[in-house]
Amino acid sequence: MIPNWPTASGAPVAHAVLRTVPEDFRVEEQLGFEPEGQGEHAFLYLEKRELTTPELAEQLSTLSGVHPRDISFSGMKDRNAVTRQWFSVGLAGKPEPDWRGLEAGGQVRVLEATRHRRKLRRGVHRANRFAIRLRQLQGERAAIEQRLADIRAQGVPNYFGAQRFGRDGATLSQARSWMQRGGRISRNRQSIYLSCLRSLLFNQLLATRVAAGNWNRLCAGDVCMLAGSHSLFAVGQPDAELERRCAEADLHPALPLWGKGRDALAQAAAGYREQLAGESAVCGFLEQKGLQLDWRASRLMADDFCWQFCEDDSLLLTFELGAGGFATALIAGFAETVASGNERE
Numbered sequence: 499m500i501p502n503w504p505t506a507s508g509a510p511v512a513h514a515v516l517r518t519v520p521e522d523f524r525v526e527e528q529l530g531f532e533p534e535g536q537g538e539h540a541f542l543y544l545e546k547r548e549l550t551t552p553e554l555a556e557q558l559s560t561l562s563g564v565h566p567r568d569i570s571f572s573g574m575k576d577r578n579a580v581t582r583q584w585f586s587v588g589l590a591g592k593p594e595p596d597w598r599g600l601e602a603g604g605q606v607r608v609l610e611a612t613r614h615r616r617k618l619r620r621g622v623h624r625a626n627r628f629a630i631r632l633r634q635l636q637g638e639r640a641a642i643e644q645r646l647a648d649i650r651a652q653g654v655p656n657y658f659g660a661q662r663f664g665r666d667g668a669t670l671s672q673a674r675s676w677m678q679r680g681g682r683i684s685r686n687r688q689s690i691y692l693s694c695l696r697s698l699l700f701n702q703l704l705a706t707r708v709a710a711g712n713w714n715r716l717c718a719g720d721v722c723m724l725a726g727s728h729s730l731f732a733v734g735q736p737d738a739e740l741e742r743r744c745a746e747a748d749l750h751p752a753l754p755l756w757g758k759g760r761d762a763l764a765q766a767a768a769g770y771r772e773q774l775a776g777e778s779a780v781c782g783f784l785e786q787k788g789l790q791l792d793w794r795a796s797r798l799m800a801d802d803f804c805w806q807f808c809e810d811d812s813l814l815l816t817f818e819l820g821a822g823g824f825a826t827a828l829i830a831g832f833a834e835t836v837a838s839g840n841e842r843e
Contacts, residue, residue, distance in 0.1 A: 500660065500663045500667040500670060500698075501701075501702075501705070503655070503657050503701055503704070503705045503708070504705055504708045504709050505654075505655070505708070505830060505831060506654065506655050506708050506713060506714070506831070507645060507648065507649075507654075507831055507832070510637075510830075510832060510833050510834040511637050511638070511641040511642050511644075511645045511832055511833070512632075512635060512636065512637035512641075512642045512645075512813075512832055512833040512834070513634075513635075513636045513637060513833065513834050513835075513836075514632035514633060514634060514635045514636065514812075514813065514833050514834075514835050514836075515632070515633045515634045515835065515836055515837070516630075516632055516633075516829070516835040516836070516837050517578050517579070517837050518633050520547050520548055520578055520579050520580050521580050521631075522630065522631040522632075522633065523576060523578065523579035523580070523628075523630055523631075523825075524579065524580050524581070524628065524629040524630070525575055525576065525579060525580075525581040525582065525583075525626050525627070525628055525825075526581075526582045526626065526627040527572065527573060527575070527581075527582060527583040527584055527623050527626055527627075528623060528624045528625040528626065528627060528818070529572070529584050529622075529623050529624065530622070530623055530624025530625070533612045533613065533614040534613065534614050534615055535612055535613055535614075536613050536614075536615070537613045537614045537615030537616070538588060538589055538590045538591070538613075538615070539586045539587065539588050539589070539613065539614050539615065539616065539617050539618070540562075540586065540587040540589055540594060540597075540611065540612075540613060541584060541585075541586050541610075541611070541612050541613060541614045541618070542558070542584065542585045542586075542587065542597060542608065542610070542611050543582065543583070543584050543608075543609040543610035543611075544582070544583065544584075544585060544600070544606055544607065544608060544609065545580065545581070545582045545606065545607040545609055546575070546580075546581055546582075546583075546605060546606050547579075547580050547605050547606075548577060548578065548605060549577060549605050549606070550574075550575075550577045551571055551573075551574045551575050551583065552574075552686060553577075554585070554600075554606065555569045555571060555585065557600055557606070558585060558587055558600070561595050561597070561599050561600060562587050562589070562592070562595050563592065563595075564587055564588060564589065564592065566686075567685075568587065568588035568590075568617070569585065569586070569587055569588075570585065570586045570588075570617045570618040570619070570620075571583060571584065571585045571586070571618060571620075572584060572618055572619065572620060572621060572622050572623040572821070573620070573621065573623055573626070573821060573822075576661065578837075582609065583623075584618060584623065585618065586614065586617045586618035588617055597611050621821055621822065622821075623821050624820070624821065625801070625818050625819060625820050625821060626818065626819055626821065626823070626825075627816075627817075627818050628815070628816065628817055628818070628819065628825045629814070629815070629816050630814070630815045630816075630825060630829070631808075631812050631813070631814050631815075632812060632813045632814075632815070632829070632833060632835065633810075633811070633812045634811060634812075635807075635811050635812060635813045637833075639807065642813075642832060642833075643805075645831070645832040646803075646805050646832060649800070649803070649828065649831050649832060650800065650803045652714065653714065653747065653797045653798050653799040653800070654797070654798050654827055654828050654830070654831040655704055655707075655708050655713050655796065655797065655798070655827065655831075656704065656794060656795050656796055656797055656798035656823065656827065657701050657704060657705075657824065657827045657830075658697035658700060658701055658824060658827075659824030659825075659826040659827055660826060661824075661826065662693070662694060662697045662824075663694055663697070663698070664694070669690065669691070669694050670694055670695075670698060672691065673690075673691035673692075673694045673695050674695075676691055677691075677695065677779070677780065677783045692784065692787060692789060695780050695783070695784060696755050696756050696757070696784055696789065698777070698780070699754075699755075699756045699774055699777055699780060699781065699784075700753055700754070700755055700756075700794055702773070702774065702777065703753045703754070703770055703773060703774070704753055704796055706773055707751070707753070707796055712751075713751070713796050713797065714744070714750075714751070714796065714797045715741070715744060715751070716733055716736035716740055716741060716744050716751055717736070717751070718733070718734065718735050718736065719732075719733070719734070719766060719769060720732075720733045720736070720751045720752070720766075721733070721751070721752045721753075721754075721763055721766050721767075721793055722740070722744075722749045722750065722751065722752060723749065723750050723751075723752040723793060723794075723795045724748070724749050725747055725748055725749055725750060725795075725799070726820070728793075730752060730763060730793055732762065732763060732766050747797070747799050750795035750796060750797045751795070751796045751797070752793040752794060752795050752796060753770070753793065753794060753796050754766075754767040754770055754791060754792070754793055755791070755792040755793060755794050756774075756780075756781055756784050756785075756789070756791070757784055757785060757788075757789035757790045757791040757792065758785045758788070758789065758790055758791060759790065759791030761791075763791070763793070764791055767791055794822065798819065798823050798824075798827055798828065800817040800818065800819055800823075800828055801817065801818040801819075802816070802817060802818050803815075803816075803817040804816050804817070815829075
């Protein structure tokens with residue numbers, strides 16, 4: 499099981515059912531650049547329904563005859579959803595297959611097929627656009643609207659969502675078992691486990707900031723991340739100008755994604771080691787596996803955040819999150835949700 503991370507805004511003001519049908523959770527990946535139209539990598543914009551991203555990558559490998567290592571995507575997308583995302587397939591002189599073969603099972607639609615000179619790298623997309631319908635909504639409408647307005651203005655803690663850790667924490671349990679026992683696993687499975695363990699450490703650090711009430715404020719010794727970019731800089735003692743920019747969400751406090759660091763920010767990351775004393779084995783394991791220190795903003799802001807109360811007692815949310823942001827973290831800021839079939843979300 500995974501912990502119930504503390505929220506910044508108090509108890510939920512709404513209860514609802516999430517993902518009654520896949521169409522209730524729609525995601526559109528915003529690539530942020532235009533494929534060049536030529537090159538050895540096929541770039542495909544695909545819509546999938548009730549498929550994981552790795553499952554669709556496997557279908558691409560089978561159809562094209564290309565080794566899985568030459569199939570790439572930028573971000574993982576949910577299974578119980580209707581999602582649109584980009585994939586690249588390294589053809590390198592191979593004939594291009596008829597991509598419409600992906601549509602035979604009815605779970606995939608080919609929206610665009612083009613070419614690019616470089617393969618798609620993880621995390622390069624700019625953002626994800628969401629349209630999420632919460633059904634059987636319960637709660638006082640005025641309180642819900644006020645909480646939604648607060649989230650739009652102030653953001654929410656940038657937790658990794660529960661799906662990162664697997665159903666009932668199954669992926670986290672498997673990752674811990676692999677860490678303790680070792681053994682050969684696929685490159686994809688190894689990536690999933692390492693990401694899961696690193697996400698756990700980040701959420702623990704963020705939970706400490708949320709409990710202290712300073713998750714969205716600068717503290718002495720913090721690392722800052724500029725909004726809309728991955729530009730970082732260390733703060734000694736925050737001055738009035740930095741505090742103003744943080745209050746206006748022009749920059750955010752950042753917390754480490756654990757790994758080995760040799761740059762000027764590694765010393766700042768080392769200051770968090772004491773807070774993670776209970777997970778020192780995980781810290782050491784991530785360093786041993788060669789993960790490089792990275793940083794993630796402690797605050798998640800939604801762009802173009804809108805909502806609509808519908809006559810069927812549902813609430814429709816539309817918003818955009820930067821790459822790596824979890825819609826479920828935003829929803830947790832105001833609502834307690836149950837997935838269809840009474841599975842906790």
